[in-house]
Amino acid sequence: MIKSKITVAIVAALALGYTSAHAQSSQPDASQQSADQAPTPTNVKRLEAVTVTGSLIPQTAIETATPIITITADEMKTRGFSTVAEALQQSSFATGTVQGAQDTNSFTPGAKTLSMFGLPVGFVKYLIDGRPMGSFPGLYNGSDTFNSLGGIPMDMVDHIDILPGGQSSLYGSDAIAGVINIVLKKRIDAPTIDVRYGAYQNGGGADARISLADSFHVGKFNSLVGLQWENTQPIWRKDRSLTKQYYTQGISPPVASRDYLVLSAYANDPAYKNGYHMLDPNKCAGLTDQWGGTEGLRTRPGSGDYCGSFYTPGAGTLNNGSKTANLYTHNTFDVSDNLQLYGDLLYNYSETKYVNGASTTWWGTTVDTAKAGGGYFWDPTQGGGALMLLQHSFSPEEVGGYQHIMSKDVENSYMLSFGARGTFGESNWDYDLGFTHSDDKLNSRDLQRMAGPMEQYFSDHVVGKQLGTYSGYPVFEPNYAALYNPVSTADFRSFTTYSNSYGKTWDNMVRGQLTNASLFHLPGGDAGLAVVVEGGNEGMNISPDPRLMEETTIFNGETVPYFWGTSATPAAGHRSRYAVTSEFKLPVLSQVTLDLSGRYDSYKVASATVSHPTYNLGIEYRPFESLLLRGRYGTAFKVPTLSDQFQLPSGAYGFVYDYLNCQRLGFTGATASKCPTPYNSEQYHQITQGNPGLQPITAKVWSYGFVWAPIPKMSFGVDYLHWSINNEVAQLSATLLSQTQAQCDTGALDPNSGLCQQAFDLVTRGPGITKNGIPLLGIITDVNKPKLNVANESVNAIQANFGYVQDIGRFGSLSFNASYSDLLKHTYQAYATNPSLNLLTNPGQSTDFKSKANASLTWLNSKWSTTLFVNRYGSTPNYAAQVANNYTAANAGKVAPWILWNGSVTYNPIKDLGLSLQVSNLFNKMPPVDHTMPGTTYMPYNQDNYNVYGRQVFLEAKYKFGNGG
Secondary structure (H helix, E strand, O other): OOOOHHHHHHHHHHHHHHHOOOOOOOOOOHHHHOOOOOOOOOOHHHHOOEOOOOOOOOEOOOOOOOOOEEEEHHHHHHOOOOOHHHHHHOOOOOOOOOOOOOOOOOOOOOOOOOOHHHOOHHHEEEEEOOEEOOOOOOOEOOOEOOOOOOOOOHHHEEEEEEEEOOOHHHHOOOOOOEEEEEEEOOOOOOOEEEEEEEEEOOOOOOEEEEEEEEEEEEOOEEEEEEEEEEEEOOEEHHHOOOOOOOOOOOOOOOOOOOOEEEEEOOOOOHHHOOOEOOOOOOOOHHHOOOHHHOOEEEEEOOOEEEEEOOOHHHHOEEEOEEEEEEEEEEEEEEEEOOEEEEEEEEEEEEEEEEOOOHHHOEEEOOOOOOOOOOEEEEEOOOOEEEEEEEEEEOOHHHHOOHHHOOEEEEEEEEEEEEEEEEEOOOOOEEEEEEEEEEEEEEEEEEEEEEHHHHHHHHHHHHHOOOOEEEOOEEEEOOOHHHHOOOOOHHHHHHOEEEEEEEEEEEEEEEEEEEEEEEEEEEOOEEEEEEEEEEEEEEEEEEEOOHHHOOEEEEOOOEEEEOEOOOOOOOEEEEEEEEEEEEEEEEOOOOOEEEEEEEEEEEEEEOOEEEEEEEEEEEEEEEEEOOEEEEEEEEEEEEOOOHHHHHEOOEEEEEEEOOHHHHHHOOOOHHHHHHOOOOOOOEEEEEEEEOOOOOOOEEEEEEEEEEEEOOOOOEEEEEEEEEEEEEEEEEEOOHHHHHHHHHHHHHOOOOOOOHHHHHHHHOEEEOOOEEEOOEEEOOOEEEEEEEEEEEEEEEEEEEEEEEEEEEEOHHHOEEEEEEEEEEEEEEEEEOOOOOOOEEOOOOOOOOOOOOEEEEEEEEEEOOOEEEEEEEEEEOOEEOHHHHHHOOOOOOOOOEEOOEEEEEEEEEEEEEOOEEEEEEEEOOOOOOOOOOOOOOOOOOOOOOOOOOOOOOOEEEEEEEEEOOOOO
């Protein structure tokens, strides 16, 4: 029935991928490539047609004007992937760096996401069975709304479709970088149980998973129910040689952590010319039982002696511990031949545990005339005093074991859909009317140091009572012996507690679709039409523990944050929306098909309306049966996210160089570094908040390419993709505003322009003065940093795919698949006064992979199947290049490509039983070594690009009951 050689080649490759893990499985028909149900039997022509992601109209060709990549569930398993997120993150199109489980001090270490072609994580539209996923109830990097892939049960997935390039004319907001549609299973042959267990060769990460699924029907009612449970142990940094201690192979020798430290506040203090001062008469001898017996007397050249350990990094986690439970059910009721009711539910419960370790679990003083916890300390060894700092890092022995103080995120989410679909009588008009509600709740429990009790403890035990003041600084005579004594676990618990923060997102959508795949006849076949009307609302409420936003009073009326060294970002808001979409499929000639689509989205935000139209024109040209030439041009957009609009004010402090005043004083260019105090570093208070007045991010997108099937069961496709993105949302930096003010002051920018007015409106200064006859503005005291539409971005990329299936007679068949992506151009302009930066040549601005490639080879016969998968990550900037922001500085360059191999073997001793061995990172390959990193680092690699997990081995058994085996 399917006539295109290209389609035959692709279906053959997909079919082999579908059956490779379980040789007894039957080959799916083409309709299984769709999230929709089986076609209505009243129209035989519809048996040829399937609905593919990227089009609303059923059609006979799988390849269209829109490039599409499909990954089946069994391909994910046989290629050695453990989760949906892992399979997508390791795909060739996922070239951008993203934060993840190794970023334990980030805002969302329990979430999993990706970056397509180096574009922001929020530029991907995620669908489940064609319906938009709800947002994660936490903010990526503390600022951005995004989707997490962590709650998708892998054993319930049928396949995943990936559409690179802008797709807003069909799918609306967020579909700038591309669309990922996760299609869940709709039926199975027999009750199935799948049990899997595995672990990492180098320790940690033991994982057990079990899933159960069954399909049944009673009369006209059909149902599929699936359950999945999984328990994963964490991986600790101490489990890996590269992360258990400070880097031993870097550009400088390893340097131990400063766990017990006294140092001068100023390097030019004559009493402490080396900076550090050892005031423990026992030279750390009483601390040797700390940090697992690795604590001792250490020296930093040019600084002095202190007590520390080379192994403190090992206290943190590299990968999260987790427990997850998933329920999925798909149900239909056939009222008649022309009407079917349906209802789906996907529920996820997950617990995620992680800990950052000693780098965020410590106490220290500051030098400030208002701070009672620091100041002018008497030193008996000098017979005088000096401005000094004290520091103490808490060891595992003090905290009672870092495994007992882990942060814990609990997520509860569900997506519920129900509706009706069918055909109007004997006509060609199909309809689908449905409602979808998604809801996601997150409870984050994090260890906190209470400022009041902790400062009181160290005041009582170490710092002592204030003896007076010296030049405005408080004077103390600390008990240094107590500083070099460990804190008891009971005392540690007396000044620590847990914060409980909550987040919630929700989304409601009513969607109606009318489709006619045979609207009228054209020379190339039947024209098709689809019209969609949808409306709904969405909201979010990010509510940090109130104590994270509170302040407390300690010592002499000093006001400090309630929790020591921690901040939070609240956000709350909602909005309503509607959209109208239409698509025409026009086979104007036997060789030429046009695809036209347009969409209008409108959002009501508070009392304002934000609307945006998008369109797409696609063309397919088939000069002969085995070749498809294709191209598309259109627009895409991203509406301001709820966090962009409704992030509530949150404050912080920073330092900024005052370019305007330094310029007036004559310090520019080569002399800029000589600008005097305070103008060379002014401390300011910043307020960051959302902006309800933001406009949509807009993009022009186009692509062109070909798909060629030169012989049966072989296809090769290459597409060139382009994005030109404007009005990106960004937060203005204080440095950028200071530079802009200076340019406005000299006339390099028009002082009356909106740009100059904005730069001065967002900055608050103190009273102005005259110095040496030169009028100066007041120092910068406050900076308002709202989110604004100020950034622009441009990307050109190539995406290529190859598939081939070869029959080898009685030995079975071989299947080869390969994928390749390459960023040819990536520029970014942060602000109108900034130059457009080439991110491919500015390593300090981007560490994305320029290219990624992977390939798999599968052998399959009646009882055996085996797959070998290789993934090549291209080179990335080394540390020296990132610091210098160029490749010409000393030691600057790139780290070598990273090549990983995965493999799997499946044996079917009987028809209904499959036994599998799956190995990821077959050769236990660590990330490429970066010798330009210093000995003060404990992750000698970019943790947003690489990991040190190593070889992972799984054993799996899958059994189907009552299938005649």
